[in-house]
Amino acid sequence: MKLRLIVALPLLGLASVIPAPAAEQVPALSVIGAIPGPDGGWDYASVDAAQRRLYVAHGDAVMAVNLDTAKVEPKLVEGQRLHAVVPLPGGRVLSTNGGNDTATLFEGDTGRVIASIPTGRKPDAAVYDPSSGLVFVMDGQDGDATLVDPKTGTSPGRIPIGGKLEFAVADGKGNVFVNVEDKGEIAVVDAKARKVTTRYKLPDCEEPSGLAIDRKDGILVSACSNGKAIALKAADGSVLATLPIGMRPDAAIFDFKRRLFFIPCGEGTLAVIGENENGPPTVTATVPTANGARTGALDPKTGKLYLPTADFKPPAPGEKRHQVVPGTFRILIVGTK
Numbered sequence: 001m002k003l004r005l006i007v008a009l010p011l012l013g014l015a016s017v018i019p020a021p022a023a024e025q026v027p028a029l030s031v032i033g034a035i036p037g038p039d040g041g042w043d044y045a046s047v048d049a050a051q052r053r054l055y056v057a058h059g060d061a062v063m064a065v066n067l068d069t070a071k072v073e074p075k076l077v078e079g080q081r082l083h084a085v086v087p088l089p090g091g092r093v094l095s096t097n098g099g100n101d102t103a104t105l106f107e108g109d110t111g112r113v114i115a116s117i118p119t120g121r122k123p124d125a126a127v128y129d130p131s132s133g134l135v136f137v138m139d140g141q142d143g144d145a146t147l148v149d150p151k152t153g154t155s156p157g158r159i160p161i162g163g164k165l166e167f168a169v170a171d172g173k174g175n176v177f178v179n180v181e182d183k184g185e186i187a188v189v190d191a192k193a194r195k196v197t198t199r200y201k202l203p204d205c206e207e208p209s210g211l212a213i214d215r216k217d218g219i220l221v222s223a224c225s226n227g228k229a230i231a232l233k234a235a236d237g238s239v240l241a242t243l244p245i246g247m248r249p250d251a252a253i254f255d256f257k258r259r260l261f262f263i264p265c266g267e268g269t270l271a272v273i274g275e276n277e278n279g280p281p282t283v284t285a286t287v288p289t290a291n292g293a294r295t296g297a298l299d300p301k302t303g304k305l306y307l308p309t310a311d312f313k314p315p316a317p318g319e320k321r322h323q324v325v326p327g328t329f330r331i332l333i334v335g336t337k
Contacts (some may be wrong), residue, residue: 013110029272029287035306037063038074039326042308044125044251047089047296051108054297054306055093056331057082062095062111065306065331067299076111079104084126086135088150094135096123098233102138103146105153115153119146129170132191136176138165145178145189159194161187167251169220171212179208179222186211186222186237186258200237202230210252210295211259219281221261221273223249229273230282231262235237250294257300260284264307266294270334293332304335 040059047054047067048125054065061075062085080099087093093108101121105114120139123146128135134156135148145159145168163180170176176189186200186208202208202222208230210223218234227247231240244266253262261273261281268291274284293309310327 012326020043025203028336029270029285029305029334030336030337031287031289031293031332032304032337035070035072035333036314037072037308037329037331039324039329041324042295042310042328042329043083044085044295045306045308045331046085046087047297047299047306048093048108049300051087051091052301053087054299054331055085055087055095055108057085057095058100058227058308058309058329060095062093062106064108064111066099067302073111074102077104077106077113083124084137086126087129088128088135090150094126094128094137094148094150094234096126098122098124098140103135103148105148105150110272116153117148117153119155120158122189125167126164127168127176129174129176129191130172131174134191134335136168136170136189138178140165140167145176157194159189159196161189161196163187164257166209167211169211171213171215171218176235177211177213177220177234178212181207181209184208186220186232198237200232201238202232204242205230209250210263211253212225212254214254214256214259214261214275216256217259217275218276221252221254221263221281223248223263223265225251229261229271231261231273241282243271243273243281243283245269245283246286248294251296252307253296253298255298255300255303258303262296262298262305264289264293264296266292268293270305274295289332289334293336296334302335304333307332307334 120142122141124140166179205224207225246269248266270287272285293307296307311325
């Protein structure tokens with residue numbers, strides 16, 4: 001994931017949902033709480049529903065949260081400029097380190113490191129592909145995917161894809177879909193053949209980042225930096241809808257129980273996208289969150305969303321980026337009251 005300039009915006013109200021035309025009944029979501037954590041930057045978050053754990057790539061450590069007690073382990077595993085944390089079968093977890101071009105395989109319950117696997121340059125997002133049993137690590141600078149076998153803690157090779165790679169998802173049938181940020185497209189990778197088989201253009205989509213998939217209905221939703229999301233068919237890339245969302249999105253999440261897509265946007269909103277039986281997907285609600293809440297994860301058991309963020313202050317003299325206010329990092333909890 002590339003670093004983006006954070007523009008300080010006033011915090012939006014936390015108790016309401018801005019309605020939009022709805023295709024079906026959508027739960028009345030709002031920010032219902034927050035879990036404080038240590039200072040530091042953050043990137044992707046993920047949930048291991050079986051182990052009841054939330055993981056956050058938090059600066060130079062993997063932060064873990066017990067979803068039932070909200071107990072925080074601020075430094076479960078150390079790393080260098082962490083980007084992704086991917087829960088795996090058997091209780092193992094893989095994290096990516098953009099600071100030293102490695103992936104760390106560890107035990108999710110204890111944090112014991114099993115292996116450190118070399119990757120390409122600037123490893124970013126990663127996805128587990130159940131069809132092959134491999135993890136695909138997106139090497140942001142090299143434009144390829146490093147394969148990791150989580151059973152052996154080794155890499156069986158790399159797959160050239162091309163471009164600046166962002167988030168990826170797997171359909172469970174042998175296809176891995178990768179957002180290519182600088183080309184405005186999705187690369188489709190055949191996991192068995194280990195090659196790109198086709199590319200889907202994302203019309204009027206600038207710098208696609210977050211990507212989510214509904215495996216059952218074969219729908220992809222890609223988040224774009226220019227305030228849009230593209231819904232398309234996973235089978236052939238045909239566009240179903242171009243949808244308005246907030247600015248600075250960096251993740252997309254699918255809730256298979258409620259058949260909803262969620263896109264957290266750094267401007268301080270969460271777009272809720274619903275599927276329709278007799279028409280294309282639509283934005284069904286926009287939930288106010290907080291400035292900087294651009295990534296997140298869903299707990300499928302409770303339906304709650306967890307969005308990391310913090311408060312910001314203007315750049316120091318001679319600097320360009322806004323600075324995180326010390327002591328303000330937290331994980332917003334979005335749910336129903």
